[in-house]
Structures are given as structure tokens and as C-alpha cells.
Amino acid sequence: MKINMRKCDICGTCVAVCPVDAIYVSEYEVTIDNDKCISCLNCLIVCPAQAITEEE
Amino acid sequence: MAEEKFDVVVVGAGPAGSVAARFAAENGASVLMLEREREPGIPVRCAEGVSHAGIAPFIEIDKRWIASTINVARLFSPNGEHAYMYNNGTGYVLERRLFDAALCEIACKKGAELRLRADAIDLVWENDQICGVKYRHQGEIKTVYCDIVIGADGVESRVGRWAGMKTAVMLEDIDTCYQYTLTNIDLQGDSVDFYFGNQISPGGYIWVFPKSQNTANVGIGISGHLAKNNPPKKLLDEFIGKHFPNAKKTYEVCGGVPTANTLKEIFRDRIMLVGDAARQVNPVTGGGIVQGMIAGSIAGKVAADAVKEKRFDKKFLKKYKKEWDKRLGHLQNLHYALKNKFFQLTDEKFNNIVEICKSIPPEKFTLKELFSSAVKGDPKLVAEIAKAFVVSKFK
Ligand SMILES: Cc1cc2nc3c(=O)[nH]c(=O)nc-3n(C[C@H](O)[C@H](O)[C@H](O)COP(=O)(O)OP(=O)(O)OC[C@H]3O[C@@H](n4cnc5c(N)ncnc54)[C@H](O)[C@@H]3O)c2cc1C
Ligand code: SF4
Ligand code: SF4
Numbered sequence: 001m002k003i004n005m006r007k008c009d010i011c012g013t014c015v016a017v018c019p020v021d022a023i024y025v026s027e028y029e030v031t032i033d034n035d036k037c038i039s040c041l042n043c044l045i046v047c048p049a050q051a052i053t054e055e056e
Numbered sequence: 057m058a059e060e061k062f063d064v065v066v067v068g069a070g071p072a073g074s075v076a077a078r079f080a081a082e083n084g085a086s087v088l089m090l091e092r093e094r095e096p097g098i099p100v101r102c103a104e105g106v107s108h109a110g111i112a113p114f115i116e117i118d119k120r121w122i123a124s125t126i127n128v129a130r131l132f133s134p135n136g137e138h139a140y141m142y143n144n145g146t147g148y149v150l151e152r153r154l155f156d157a158a159l160c161e162i163a164c165k166k167g168a169e170l171r172l173r174a175d176a177i178d179l180v181w182e183n184d185q186i187c188g189v190k191y192r193h194q195g196e197i198k199t200v201y202c203d204i205v206i207g208a209d210g211v212e213s214r215v216g217r218w219a220g221m222k223t224a225v226m227l228e229d230i231d232t233c234y235q236y237t238l239t240n241i242d243l244q245g246d247s248v249d250f251y252f253g254n255q256i257s258p259g260g261y262i263w264v265f266p267k268s269q270n271t272a273n274v275g276i277g278i279s280g281h282l283a284k285n286n287p288p289k290k291l292l293d294e295f296i297g298k299h300f301p302n303a304k305k306t307y308e309v310c311g312g313v314p315t316a317n318t319l320k321e322i323f324r325d326r327i328m329l330v331g332d333a334a335r336q337v338n339p340v341t342g343g344g345i346v347q348g349m350i351a352g353s354i355a356g357k358v359a360a361d362a363v364k365e366k367r368f369d370k371k372f373l374k375k376y377k378k379e380w381d382k383r384l385g386h387l388q389n390l391h392y393a394l395k396n397k398f399f400q401l402t403d404e405k406f407n408n409i410v411e412i413c414k415s416i417p418p419e420k421f422t423l424k425e426l427f428s429s430a431v432k433g434d435p436k437l438v439a440e441i442a443k444a445f446v447v448s449k450f451k
Pocket of ligand 1: 067068069070071072073090091092093096097098101102103104105106174175176177208209210211212213233234235275310311312313330331332333337342343344345346348
């Protein structure tokens with residue numbers, strides 16, 4: 001999964017639905033740890049900014 | 057630098073964290089709040105609606121952080137009809153940036169310390185016990201030791217996960233939200249408006265919360281499991297095009313609202329979670345400000361008691377959950393059951409409900425009436441809801 005930081009609003013919605021704690025937020029960015037990610041797509045579906053894509 | 061130690065470290069200085077810090081400090085504990093942002097309350101991801109009855113126990117009402125006073129709610133059905141609801145008591149649309157700062161100031165006045173741009177990144181453990189928080193501050197990784205951690209880190213919470221608690225919510229239990237502040241619109245000014253319908257806002261609603269006669273927070277929440285085919289921004293833009301064609305946007309923000317039940321586990325040895333982090337939000341309305349403050353007040357007091365008694369184990373901290381269940385937890389259970397019914401209604405049913413509600417004299421019309429008509433045919437739920445709304449207020 002990949003987050004486009006130009007679209008991301010750092011709202012944290014994706015973090016709340018990630019079943020494996022693969023998403024990290026800081027004051028200025030959100031990142032996904034693809035080694036942990038199980039590709040459930042929860043984050044992609046809920047992202048209000050449509051900032052998440054399936055590519056690595 | 058000498059090793060830093062506080063009795064209690066609160067992660068997050070939102071309403072839940074600031075109130076927790078205040079109650080812990082007020083009752084004798086040494087408290088440090090860690091806040092990721094450069095000030096509490098930013099960026100505002102909120103429609104800013106609260107009831108007077110909800111916030112009054114915690115803070116003296118100050119017009120500096122009140123944008124408008126609300127006397128009535130209007131509920132719009134998919135066919136455009138609406139019903140008035142008057143007697144939910146006075147409400148406010150806040151200036152949350154200032155409101156959050158005011159709550160944080162109280163905590164500081166009571167003795168809590170606040171560290172800004174301090175991003176918690178992990179817990180610190182010793183002999184399998186939580187004994188502090190690791191955080192990033194001014195380019196360095198620092199450690200602060202403590203006996204109790206309070207996780208008040210909002211919807212994006214990770215503190216609970218670090219402790220091994222299950223905090224993830226299901227897609228149907230989160231609303232994915234988009235909101236603008238609009239200006240150049242014409243409003244009544246003292247009414248909060250809710251628009252329901254499966255085309256308008258599937259599994260949620262659109263809100264218009266006025267900040268003045270011609271500005272408002274206008275936003276949408278879509279249930280996560282329906283968001284794939286219903287992007288919130290698109291639906292909101294359509295709504296605004298139709299209802300406020302001359303509007304100008306002055307603010308735009310994304311957000312997520314947990315509409316789940318309170319987490320099964322909100323405390324463990326040496327740790328408690330409060331507010332959005334514990335999913336303590338009204339699952340029907342999405343209101344979480346007052347809920348977080350109430351949870352914070354309970355957890356803060358329990359933390360201070362724990363410090364006095366030197367008891368940091370979960371047997372002692374259980375008092376927090378017990379008190380939460382008594383105050384609001386049992387209601388959240390009910391509201392959660394209600395949410396699952398309410399947001400599955402067909403448009404036709406929504407239309408009927410508003411029709412029924414219109415026939416109720418506005419001063420007698422409460423949410424109780426609304427929801428009882430919504431769940432007619434399920435007598436058990438109706439009875440429970442009736443009971444619940446005697447003691448609860450909207451938001
Ligand atoms: C669009 C929208 C509209 C809403 N409208 C309403 C409404 O009208 N009325 C209502 O009552 N509720 C509303 N809510 C819900 C309400 O905003 C939340 O329930 C409320 O803010 C929860 O308070 P909190 O203190 O738990 O969390 P927050 O207010 O989210 O505060 C959490 C704080 O923790 C900080 N933080 C997070 N992680 C870390 C970290 N690792 N280290 C340090 N700091 C950290 C954050 O920066 C933040 O300041 C709305 C929510 C949304 C998204
Ligand atoms: S796809 Fe699923 S597992 Fe991967 S980051 Fe998103 S929510 Fe987490
Ligand atoms: S949900 Fe989307 S906008 Fe929000 S933090 Fe995640 S990627 Fe960014």
C-alpha cells in the first residue's frame with residue numbers, strides 16, 4: 001500500500017481500521033509498513049482523501 | 057539531562073487528555089501531557105457541536121470560544137421534508153481551537169506540564185511492566201518515566217496498540233468524514249440541521265452547524281463499509297451544489313469518527329485509554345467531545361488515587377471502567393444497537409419517520425420520539441431507548 005502525501009490530510013482514519021498496526025502517523029506524515037501490511041484494503045476504503053493506492 | 061519522571065503521562069492534549077491531566081493534577085499527581093502538534097486543538101477536525109449540559113460541569117462558559125448558540129435541531133428526510141426538535145436544551149457550536157486550548161489551560165493551571173511538538177512513538181517497558189513513554193521532540197528521541205500512562209491520542213490512537221490492546225475498529229464502525237466551513241450562505245443561525253438518506257449520506261448523515269448567520273460547518277459522514285462506492289467528498293460537493301450554490305469554502309478537512317462500542321479493554325496494568333482512543337463516542341450522533349471529557353475526568357481521578365495508594369495494577373484501575381460503564385458506557389451500548397438499526401432504514405422509512413415527527417408538537421419532540429418511531433416493531437429496543445433518552449441529551 002502507498003500513501004500519496006500530497007493528498008493525505010493526516011487525519012488518522014486509516015490507522016483506526018488497520019488490523020495489524022502497520023500505519024504510522026507523525027505531525028507531518030503517514031507511512032505504511034508494507035512488511036506488516038496484510039493487504040486487507042481497509043485503509044484504502046476509508047481514506048476520506050482517497051490518498052491510498054494499492055501499489056507498493 | 058537527568059532522568060525525567062512523572063506520576064502520570066498523558067499522550068494527547070485534546071478534550072479527553074486535557075481533562076484527564078487536570079483531574080490527575082488537581083488530585084495531587086504530577087502530570088506531563090505530550091502533544092504532537094504545536095498547540096492543542098489543531099487542526100480542527102470537528103463540526104464543533106456540544107450541549108450546554110455536557111460541557112458546563114467542566115468549564116465556565118466563555119463567549120471567546122462560542123461561535124453560536126443553538127436552540128433547535130431540524131431533521132431532513134430524503135424527500136426534503138423536515139421536522140423541528142426543540143427541547144434538547146441549549147447547545148453551542150464552538151470555536152474548538154480556542155475551546156481545546158482553554159481546557160488545556162485549566163490542566164496547566166492545576167499543575168500539569170505540557171510538552172508541545174512531542175510525538176509519542178512507543179511505550180517503555182521494564183520487567184514486562186509499562187514504565188514510561190518514548191517520544192520524538194526537537195529532533196531527538198527522549199524518554200519520560202511514569203507509573204501510569206493515559207492514552208488520549210484520538211481516533212489515530214496507537215498507545216493502546218503498543219500496550220497490546222485490540223483497538224482496531226471494523227469498517228462498519230467508523231464514519232469517514234469530509235467537512236468544509238462555508239461562507240456566503242443564508243442561515244437561520246440557531247438551528248443545527250441533519251440530512252438523512254441512502255443517496256445523501258449512506259450509513260451516516262450530512263450536518264449544517266452554523267457558526268454565524270452566514271457561515272457554517274457543513275460536513276458528511278459515511279459508514280466505512282459503504283465508503284468505497286460513496287466517496288464522502290463527492291457526495292458533500294453534490295449536496296452543497298444543490299443547497300448552497302453561492303457558498304465559498306474557507307476551510308476543508310478530512311476526519312474519522314469511531315461509531316463503535318467502547319473498546320472491550322480500556323485499561324491494563326499501568327495504562328488507561330480515554331476518548332476517541334477508547335472509542336468513547338456516541339455511535340448515533342458521532343459526538344465525542346463531552347464523552348471524552350467525562351472519560352478523562354474519571355481516568356484522571358483514578359490515576360491520582362492510584363498514585364496516592366501506590367497501586368498501579370489493573371485490579372485498581374478497574375475503577376475507571378466501572379465508573380465509565382455506569383456513567384455512559386451502558387448508554388453507548390444502547391446507542392450502538394440503535395445505530396445499527398437506524399442507519400439501515402430505507403429512504404421510505406426515513407420519510408415516514410420525519411412525517412410522524414412533524415405531527416409531534418415541536419416542544420414535545422425529542423430524540424426519544426424520533427428513535428421510537430424509527431424502531432417501531434421492535435418493542436424491546438423501543439423500551440430500552442426510551443429509558444436511555446430520559447437521562448441522555450443529544451451529543
Ligand atoms: C468531521 C468530524 C466532526 C465531528 N463533530 C463533532 C461534534 O459536532 N460534536 C462532538 O462532540 N464531536 C464531534 N466529533 C468527534 C470529536 O471531534 C472527537 O470525538 C473528539 O475530538 C475526541 O477527543 P479526544 O481528546 O479523544 O481526541 P482528539 O481531540 O483527537 O485529541 C487527540 C490529541 O492527541 C494528539 N496525539 C495523537 N497521537 C499522538 C502521539 N503519538 N503523541 C502525541 N500526541 C498525539 C493529537 O495531536 C490530538 O491533539 C467530530 C469528529 C469529526 C472527525
Ligand atoms: S491494507 Fe490493511 S493491513 Fe495494510 S496498511 Fe491498510 S489497513 Fe493495514
Ligand atoms: S485516512 Fe487518508 S487522509 Fe487520513 S491519514 Fe490516512 S491516508 Fe491520510
